Amino acid sequence: xxxxxxxxxxxxxxxxxxxxxxxxxxxxxxxxxxxxxxxxxxxxxxxxxxxxxxxxxxxxxxxxxxxxxxxxxxxxxxxxxxxxxxxxxxxxxxxxxxxxxxxxxxxxxxxxxxxxxxxxxxxxxxxxxxxxxxxxxxxxxxxxxxxxxxxxxxxxxxxxxxxxxxxxxxxxxxxxxxxxxxxxxxxxxxxxxxxxxxxxxxxxxxxxxxxxxxxxxxxxxxxxxxxxxxxxxxxxxxxxxxxxxxxxxxxxxxxxxxxxxxxxxxxxxxxxxxxxxxxxxxxxxxxxxxxxxxxxxxxxxxxxxxxxxxxxxxxxxxxxxxxxxxxxxxxxxxxxxxxxxxxxxxxxxxxxxxxxxxxxxxxxxxxxxxxxxxxxxxxxxxxxxxxxxxxxxxxxxxxxxxxxxxxxxxxxxxxxxxxxxxxxxxxxxxxxxxxxxxxxxxxxxx
Amino acid sequence: xxxxxxxxxxxxxxxxxxxxxxxxxxxxxxxxxxxxxxxxxxxxxxxxxxxxxxxxxxxxxxxxxxxxxxxxxxxxxxxxxxxxxxxxxxxxxxxxxxxxxxxxxxxxxxxxxxxxxxxxxxxxxxxxxxxxxxxxxxxxxxxxxxxxxxxxxxxxxxxxxxxxxxxxxxxxxxxxxxxxxxxxxxxxxxxxxxxxxxxxxxxxxxxxxxxxxxxxxxxxxxxxxxxxxxxxxxxxxxxxxxxxxxxxxxxxxxxxxxxxxxxxxxxxxxxxxxxxxxxxxxxxxxxxxxxxxxxxxxxxxxxxxxxxxxxx
Numbered sequence: 019x020x021x022x023x024x025x026x027x028x029x030x031x032x033x034x035x036x037x038x039x040x041x042x043x044x045x046x047x048x049x050x051x052x053x054x055x056x057x058x059x060x061x062x063x064x065x066x067x068x069x070x071x072x073x074x075x076x077x078x079x080x081x082x083x084x085x086x087x088x089x090x091x092x093x094x095x096x097x098x099x100x101x102x103x104x105x106x107x108x109x110x111x112x113x114x115x116x117x118x119x120x121x122x123x124x125x126x127x128x129x130x131x132x133x134x135x136x137x138x139x140x141x142x143x144x145x146x147x148x149x150x151x152x153x154x155x156x157x158x159x160x161x162x163x164x165x166x167x168x169x170x171x172x173x174x175x176x177x178x179x180x181x182x183x184x185x186x187x188x189x190x191x192x193x194x195x196x197x198x199x200x201x202x203x204x205x206x207x208x209x210x211x212x213x214x215x216x217x218x219x220x221x222x223x224x225x226x227x228x229x230x231x232x233x234x235x236x237x238x239x240x241x242x243x244x245x246x247x248x249x250x251x252x253x254x255x256x257x258x259x260x261x262x263x264x265x266x267x268x269x270x271x272x273x274x275x276x277x278x279x280x281x282x283x284x285x286x287x288x289x290x291x292x293x294x295x296x297x298x299x300x301x302x303x304x305x306x307x308x309x310x311x312x313x314x315x316x317x318x319x320x321x322x323x324x325x326x327x328x329x330x331x332x333x334x335x336x337x338x339x340x341x342x343x344x345x346x347x348x349x350x351x352x353x354x355x356x357x358x359x360x361x362x363x364x365x366x367x368x369x370x371x372x373x374x375x376x377x378x379x380x381x382x383x384x385x386x387x388x389x390x391x392x393x394x395x396x397x398x399x400x401x402x403x404x405x406x407x408x409x410x411x412x413x414x415x416x417x418x419x420x421x422x423x424x425x426x427x428x429x430x431x432x433x434x435x436x437x438x439x440x441x442x443x444x445x446x447x448x449x450x451x452x453x454x455x456x457x458x459x460x461x462x463x464x
Numbered sequence: 465x466x467x468x469x470x471x472x473x474x475x476x477x478x479x480x481x482x483x484x485x486x487x488x489x490x491x492x493x494x495x496x497x498x499x500x501x502x503x504x505x506x507x508x509x510x511x512x513x514x515x516x517x518x519x520x521x522x523x524x525x526x527x528x529x530x531x532x533x534x535x536x537x538x539x540x541x542x543x544x545x546x547x548x549x550x551x552x553x554x555x556x557x558x559x560x561x562x563x564x565x566x567x568x569x570x571x572x573x574x575x576x577x578x579x580x581x582x583x584x585x586x587x588x589x590x591x592x593x594x595x596x597x598x599x600x601x602x603x604x605x606x607x608x609x610x611x612x613x614x615x616x617x618x619x620x621x622x623x624x625x626x627x628x629x630x631x632x633x634x635x636x637x638x639x640x641x642x643x644x645x646x647x648x649x650x651x652x653x654x655x656x657x658x659x660x661x662x663x664x665x666x667x668x669x670x671x672x673x674x675x676x677x678x679x680x681x682x683x684x685x686x687x688x689x690x691x692x693x694x695x696x697x698x699x700x701x702x703x704x705x706x707x708x709x710x711x712x713x714x715x716x717x718x719x720x721x722x723x724x725x726x727x728x729x730x731x732x733x734x735x736x737x738x739x740x741x742x743x744x745x746x747x748x749x750x751x752x753x754x755x756x757x758x759x760x761x762x763x764x765x766x767x768x769x770x771x772x773x774x775x776x
Contacts, residue, residue: 116597365582365597388585448587458595
């Protein structure tokens with residue numbers, strides 16, 4: 019391993035955690051632009067909260083960046099046309115969630131952008147907007163959490179009443195194996211991200227920001243330390259390589275040694291966490307007036323010919339990305355949207371890339387096959403691995419027996435679904451599947 | 465040596481006696497007098513503790529029934545009318561007859577009709593598969609085929625047919641306890657009136673997509689074409705969300721709708737082929753008559769229109 023050039027102590031979270039193989043195959047591949055697809059299918063639900071309302075009709079001509087679905091309420095998000103062209107059919111299509119949702123199809127023609135969008139690469143450092151204007155701009159641009167959860171970002175910028183935020187944490191951990199989208203973005207757009215952090219600090223009214231980066235990204239840590247040498251408000255915190263270091267609650271614990279209470283939010287302990295991808299999107303939204311219409315997606319896998327990091331327009335079919343990375347290998351068993359730990363296998367290669375799609379992972383048949391399930395031997399490995407301090411084996415038994423209420427008392431709702439328990443289980447028990455089942459049942463009961 | 469044995473025996477006997485006294489006192493002091501009818505009702509119940517009646521078990525049902533004395537609400541679906549008659553005798557109230565029910569499978573999408581579009585290899589449970597995605601075939605409404613219902617059945621009244629991938633209900637064993645209905649994440653299973661002579665008619669499809677989409681997903685999907693609804697003389701069939709639904713209360717089991725369905729997905733159980741043929745002919749004749757009648761009326765109206773001055 020390369021010797022570390024920085025001297026800060028590595029930090030990590032207190033409980034549990036696992037060490038899956040890194041497999042960051044595309045870490046050295048620079049960002050590239052994926053050619054425009056023939057058509058894009060843009061799902062209307064790409065965020066948590068109220069679904070947006072479609073404001074275009076079949077046959078309309080749209081420009082890049084034009085709003086095609088308007089947010090309904092505060093916890094909701096705008097959806098923009100990611101390509102110019104003619105609106106095709108508006109119907110329910112399968113998306114990466116595995117279910118059919120309403121989506122707008124655009125038949126791409128040319129690349130005609132709205133004039134209000136600044137498409138140049140020049141860095142705009144001066145932040146001229148006020149706090150409320152920033153929130154409004156981010157809301158208008160449809161920025162949502164790009165780590166995967168998809169919580170509307172403007173709702174996270176606005177400080178909740180009665181709460182004081184003292185620290186902003188930027189999540190540059192990317193603890194999922196294989197994925198390198200955030201890593202490459204940090205290497206290639208560090209100054210933009212730093213401006214993004216300043217924007218967030220201004221909007222939140224905080225004077226301290228910490229960028230948490232895992233220790234396997236020395237180059238990114240060094241780069242940010244270089245750029246941040248002068249100011250004292252923003253610092254970089256190297257973190258131990260351990261999964262799930264990038265979990266919001268784990269990151270807060272590692273960086274600040276604060277614990278988010280059960281059922282609470284980071285704001286309860288005075289912290290707001292944003293992902294680096296989101297930070298970059300916020301920079302673009304505020305300084306360049308560019309809505310969230312494209313993102314970096316890692317296309318990777320051991321048998322993929324050219325693992326790559328691509329700028330992809332939202333709504334591009336997954337198959338286009340795989341083709342750009344050298345085609346679907348013959349050995350393919352599963353294609354996963356996201357990383358190997360928390361990602362979800364997709365049932366159809368035509369599903370569109372959404373705002374929360376951080377990677378497309380192609381896994382060989384030999385590696386994906388589930389092995390036979392045995393009885394629980396009560397070894398306790400899942401308890402050791404759980405970063406939330408739960409008892410996963412017990413939650414599985416309760417779920418199998420249908421005791422949702424009892425699992426609620428065992429704090430099943432605190433589970434962050436990181437999958438560490440299933441990962442370490444020597445009996446190959448589908449622990450997380452059953453925990454999720456309990457959670458879904460409990461949420462329905464509410 | 466002997467002393468040890470002696471002391472041991474004595475002390476243990478002493479403790480035993482003391483415990484006996486305490487237990488006797490406690491049992492007298494905290495004695496719960498239970499209505500003796502509860503035990504008698506429980507004796508006639510099937511004692512399967514299936515929960516089909518809505519109570520947590522047979523004892524709870526007995527308690528509830530003795531307490532309320534009302535048989536119109538509480539009903540044991542497993543024992544059915546014969547058992548409820550005995551319960552009524554025990555309680556000395558009038559018995560309430562209820563139509564027996566049976567579970568039906570409202571999906572016909574076998575492997576043959578509904579091609580797999582992907583392979584599921586997660587935890588073998590329909591509930592888990594259903595929360596992950598819409599299923600391993602194109603149809604998001606159909607049976608997932610992992611048999612949560614078979615596991616839920618306490619009466620061995622179901623099995624998974626390996627050829628079709630769908631659950632099959634064994635009529636004689638099904639007690640309509642509702643366990644399979646609750647276990648199915650896609651609500652494929654439904655309790656249906658068992659019907660006279662065990663005959664019943666239902667639509668074996670739940671696909672709410674538009675007709676063309678539905679047929680692409682499954683070759684026998686209901687397209688909501690409404691031919692069956694038109695043919696029904698009793699207005700028992702309605703089309704809702706591109707799906708035909710039969711109201712079992714209105715259905716007179718005339719079976720005339722069966723062959724109007726171009727994919728034969730209206731299931732008629734325990735009807736003889738002759739009866740179905742007869743029903744079909746009957747319907748065709750009736751439709752013929754109606755058509756003639758309409759034509760005559762049309763002709764009449766036309767002549768009336770051409771000669772408006774002719775007095776009727």
